[in-house]
Amino acid sequence: xxxxxxxxxxxxxxxxxxxxxxxxxxxxxxxxxxxxxxxxxxxxxxxxxxxxxxxxxxxxxxxxxxxxxxxxxxxxxxxxxxxxxxxxxxxxxxxxxxxxxxxxxxxxxxxxxxxxxxxxxxxxxxxxxxxxxxxxxxxxxxxxxxxxxxxxxxxxxxxxxxxxxxxxxxxxxxxxxxxxxxxxxxxxxxxxxxxxxxxxxxxxxxxxxxxxxxxxxxxxxxxxxxxxxxxxxxxxxxxxxxxxxxxxxxxxxxxxxxxxxxxxxxxxxxxxxxxxxxxxxxxxxxxxxxxxxxxxxxxxxxxxxxxxxxxxxxxxxxxxxxxxxxxxxxxxxxxxxxxxxxxxxxxxxxxxxxxxxxxxxxxxxxxxxxxxxxxxxxxxxxxxxxxxxxxxxxxxxxxxxxxxxxxxxxxxxxxxxxxxxxxxxxxxxxxxxxxxxxxxxxxxxxxxxxxxxxxxxxxxxxxxxxxxxxxxxxxxxxxxxxxxxxxxxxxxxxxxxxxxxxxxxxxxxxxxxxxxxxxxxxxxxxxxxxxxxxxxxxxxxxxxxxxxxxxxxxxxxxxxxxxxxxxxxxxxxxxxxxxxxxxxxxxxxxxxxxxxxxxxxxxxxxxxxxxxxxxxxxxxxxxxxxxxxxxxxxxxxxxxxxxxxxxxxxxxxxxxxxxxxx
Numbered sequence: 001x002x003x004x005x006x007x008x009x010x011x012x013x014x015x016x017x018x019x020x021x022x023x024x025x026x027x028x029x030x031x032x033x034x035x036x037x038x039x040x041x042x043x044x045x046x047x048x049x050x051x052x053x054x055x056x057x058x059x060x061x062x063x064x065x066x067x068x069x070x071x072x073x074x075x076x077x078x079x080x081x082x083x084x085x086x087x088x089x090x091x092x093x094x095x096x097x098x099x100x101x102x103x104x105x106x107x108x109x110x111x112x113x114x115x116x117x118x119x120x121x122x123x124x125x126x127x128x129x130x131x132x133x134x135x136x137x138x139x140x141x142x143x144x145x146x147x148x149x150x151x152x153x154x155x156x157x158x159x160x161x162x163x164x165x166x167x168x169x170x171x172x173x174x175x176x177x178x179x180x181x182x183x184x185x186x187x188x189x190x191x192x193x194x195x196x197x198x199x200x201x202x203x204x205x206x207x208x209x210x211x212x213x214x215x216x217x218x219x220x221x222x223x224x225x226x227x228x229x230x231x232x233x234x235x236x237x238x239x240x241x242x243x244x245x246x247x248x249x250x251x252x253x254x255x256x257x258x259x260x261x262x263x264x265x266x267x268x269x270x271x272x273x274x275x276x277x278x279x280x281x282x283x284x285x286x287x288x289x290x291x292x293x294x295x296x297x298x299x300x301x302x303x304x305x306x307x308x309x310x311x312x313x314x315x316x317x318x319x320x321x322x323x324x325x326x327x328x329x330x331x332x333x334x335x336x337x338x339x340x341x342x343x344x345x346x347x348x349x350x351x352x353x354x355x356x357x358x359x360x361x362x363x364x365x366x367x368x369x370x371x372x373x374x375x376x377x378x379x380x381x382x383x384x385x386x387x388x389x390x391x392x393x394x395x396x397x398x399x400x401x402x403x404x405x406x407x408x409x410x411x412x413x414x415x416x417x418x419x420x421x422x423x424x425x426x427x428x429x430x431x432x433x434x435x436x437x438x439x440x441x442x443x444x445x446x447x448x449x450x451x452x453x454x455x456x457x458x459x460x461x462x463x464x465x466x467x468x469x470x471x472x473x474x475x476x477x478x479x480x481x482x483x484x485x486x487x488x489x490x491x492x493x494x495x496x497x498x499x500x501x502x503x504x505x506x507x508x509x510x511x512x513x514x515x516x517x518x519x520x521x522x523x524x525x526x527x528x529x530x531x532x533x534x535x536x537x538x539x540x541x542x543x544x545x546x547x548x549x550x551x552x553x554x555x556x557x558x559x560x561x562x563x564x565x566x567x568x569x570x571x572x573x574x575x576x577x578x579x580x581x582x583x584x585x586x587x588x589x590x591x592x593x594x595x596x597x598x599x600x601x602x603x604x605x606x607x608x609x610x611x612x613x614x615x616x617x618x619x620x621x622x623x624x625x626x627x628x629x630x631x632x633x634x635x636x637x638x639x640x641x642x643x644x645x646x647x648x649x650x651x652x653x654x655x656x657x658x659x660x661x662x
Contacts (some may be wrong), residue, residue: 008049009225009296012082013586014281015294017255019081020074021278022287022557023095023102025271029512030096030104033252033266034072034159037222038188041248042075044085046229047301049236051152053309054084054302057112060138061152061312064131064427066116068124068158068168069188075157079103080113082612084288084302085515087112093288108426108454116426117454120446123419125185129171130423130432132183132243133344133396133408138429140404147319149312153236154186160198163187167446169213170416172243176214177400178409179241184232185215185247186224194266195587210245210563213350217273222248241399255281282369309403333374333429336457342507343538349499351530357521357563358463360499362387364506369393369406372431372510376407376424377461379435380417386435388461391574414440419446426458431510433459438466438520439478441485451516452490457515461511465495465520466615466648468564473640482616485518486588494587495520496541497566498528504541508590511542524643537584545583545602545639548549553578557609557661560624562586565613565652572657580661581607585624611660615652630660 005651018043020035046052051063067076074095077146080087087101094100101111104120115131118124139150148539162168175183187206191198207217216238220227228248243377253265256277264270268278283289320327339345345367349360369375369390376396383389410417417434424432441448441462449456467477485493494509497504502521509517520539529537540546549570556579559569566584573580583602585591591599603610604625612621618633625631632651639646647653 003050004226004229006225008293009043010040011291012047012297013043013225014255014283015290016042016075016078016082017281018289019078019092021256021271021274023074023077023092025274026093027096028268028271030074030268031071031266032256032268032270033190033192034069034188035075035078036255037190037250037252038072038075038157038248039254040223040225041186041188041228042079044225044232045155046079047298048229049176049192049232050155051305051308053305054086056309057085057530059309062487063152064115064128064154066117066118066124066128066131066154067106068122068128068156068162070118072106072159073106076106076114080111080318082294083298085113091287093123095548096654098634102501105304107520107648116423119449120450120605121161122163123447123450124156125158125162125168126171126416126419126447128154128185128425128428129175129180130420130426131561133420134227134367134424134427134430135182136180136398136403137396140471144319144323146322147315149316149319153182155186155232157186157188158194159188160190160202162454166201167415168418169174170413171419172210172215173213173242174410174416174420178245178397179214180242183243184235184245185245187247187525188250189247190250192252192261192266194263196263207247213518214242215245216240217240217245217247219247219249222250223254234271242289245452257623264518319582321601325537329373330429336428336513338513339371342368342371342510343503346503346507348534349527349528351498353499353528354525355499356389356523356525357496357499357502358523360502361506361519362389362460364503366391368506368510370467374429375431375433375510376406376408376416377435378410378412378421378431379533380414380440381412382405382436383438386461386463388433388435410434414443415447417443421458422447422451422454422456425451426454431457432457433461435461435463437464437476438462438481439464439476441478441481441518448485448491448516448518452488455490455514456516457513460516460518461521462518463521464523466522466564467634467638467646467652468522468524468615468643470524470646471640474637477638477646479615479634479636479638480617482520482614483620486620490515492517492587492589493520494518494541496586497561497563498526498537500528500534500537501541501584505586506543507538511624520563522564524564527567528656529566529570531570540584541586542590543594543598544587544589545585547581547602548575548584549582551579551581555579555581555604555607557581557611557655558583558607560610560612562614565615568613568652571654572661575658576661588620611657613657614654615647615650632656632660
């Protein structure tokens with residue numbers, strides 16, 4: 001600390017302010033408040049307190065920095081550029097320009113150094129908690145007494161908006177309970193929100209609240225670089241079982257006197273004062289300016305970081321040589337490798353099996369978990385109902401010495417679960433899955449959407465998928481949920497029709513490594529469709545749809561169904577003549593990705609008589625049945641009664657299919 005170059009770091013902070021002002025002014029769009037207000041925080045982190053290597057941005061043992069307040073993206077872009085990441089000045093100049101590497105909010109995979117797609121406030125706090133979980137798991141799985149290859153910290157920067165969102169507190173409560181002491185949250189506390197001064201909408205004691213949740217909290221002057229560095233380094237050293245909250249008191253839009261410290265400083269309003277602001281900050285007239293002094297400092301800092309990185313590389317090489325099995329497991333996990341023969345590892349179900357697909361899912365999960373040792377699973381206080389517990393996998397409980405546990409007890413925190421799952425997935429070592437009832441998908445929908453946007457291979461196991469839930473009634477009967485999830489781009493929604501299709505669904509979901517998948521599983525028992533070969537059912541799911549029963553005469557009509565309604569079209573086909581074909585369509589998205597020739601083979605355009613049945617809203621089915629087809633759906637809310645009674649009352653039966661066909 002005694003040799004901390006505060007003069008050059010202070011200059012770097014003002015240069016970062018200048019880059020933000022210039023970028024926002026150039027495109028007349030963006031948010032200046034945080035980049036200007038937290039500039040000293042950035043200087044302290046990237047100039048001293050963070051452990052990273054711009055030449056290897058995915059270094060396994062780097063500190064992870066997540067900008068939860070993603071609207072302040074120019075903060076991150078400025079520091080990534082100044083600190084030596086492959087983000088040229090030209091990209092900074094192209095802030096918010098089409099196809100640039102500096103989009104309006106940070107996007108994972110689009111910009112080097114961006115650890116998470118943040119924008120919706122509070123998500124980054126949950127993502128950081130997920131990263132912290134992953135780091136704890138990695139240390140427990142891979143560190144040995146002789147070699148420590150994982151000891152990184154997770155640092156997130158959040159604002160008042162993030163901490164007003166409920167998802168942040170779900171994640172914070174989780175982090176405190178599970179003693180994620182590798183997690184450091186810096187709260188950019190500037191007493192301002194977008195519309196008004198923060199006192200208009202909040203009056204709580206943030207430090208007391210976090211302390212009560214099991215965190216350590218300290219308040220500092222966010223413009224004092226020495227204080228920021230000291231707070232972060234102290235937090236890193238203190239592995240006392242408590243996450244760390246650093247409340248950095250700052251002035252929003254610092255450097256533009258006309259708007260500094262006011263709500264007007266949040267957005268681009270201050271950009272019109274750019275020339276005067278630059279002069280006041282001691283910057284030259286040259287726009288997008290970075291001084292030679294700052295360039296020289298960060299060049300030297302990169303060498304210091306690289307030297308530490310090289311030491312770690314030697315440790316990693318020694319660890320790899322001493323632990324070849326662990327090294328191979330880690331390499332496969334990072335590469336996203338999944339066994340190609342997953343289906344072969346899942347025992348076939350008895351031909352007369354009549355079980356709920358949630359139970360089939362539990363049976364399928366066990367051999368898959370053995371085949372993928374880095375697969376972890378969690379549930380929002382519903383393991384007993386969602387049945388996605390990995391037997392013998394232990395519970396993730398760092399506070400009890402089992403950070404290598406594969407079962408995560410999220411508690412009744414669906415949104416927090418989704419954001420934490422994303423954080424685990426962003427880290428790219430462990431495969432994250434989580435479960436709740438399908439009707440509660442909306443509680444974590446923003447996180448699912450971000451997983452799809454960021455192409456994360458998360459797996460959602462949603463049970464109690466229809467009105468078959470029964471007596472719990474319309475509040476728990478998700479008639480619109482399946483279709484609501486299907487409209488999220490990049491998300492596969494699979495609703496298997498029996499135990500063997502469930503096996504195919506799990507295998508297909510885990511073999512998809514570039515995007516998320518939802519599995520919708522039944523609460524109620526449904527029969528095995530043993531007239532369809534096991535291989536056809538299992539492999540048909542991966543295709544999204546397949547011919548479950550082929551006509552034995554000239555094709556006259558096609559019956560389509562998913563999930564628990566597959567049994568009804570199979571039964572109805574027995575009375576509708578030899579020209580009837582049955583198509584199982586468990587995943588619209590996978591089917592739509594198949595070649596046109598295959599889709600035409602399954603659903604020939606020449607056959608216009610088509611009937612689809614699904615225990616949910618009907619709207620999305622028209623693209624498969626056409627204008628001359630018929631859809632038997634549920635375009636209303638459900639009823640409280642036994643599941644079979646509700647199904648019959650709302651026309652989810654084979655007799656209803658037969659009546660529609662005739």
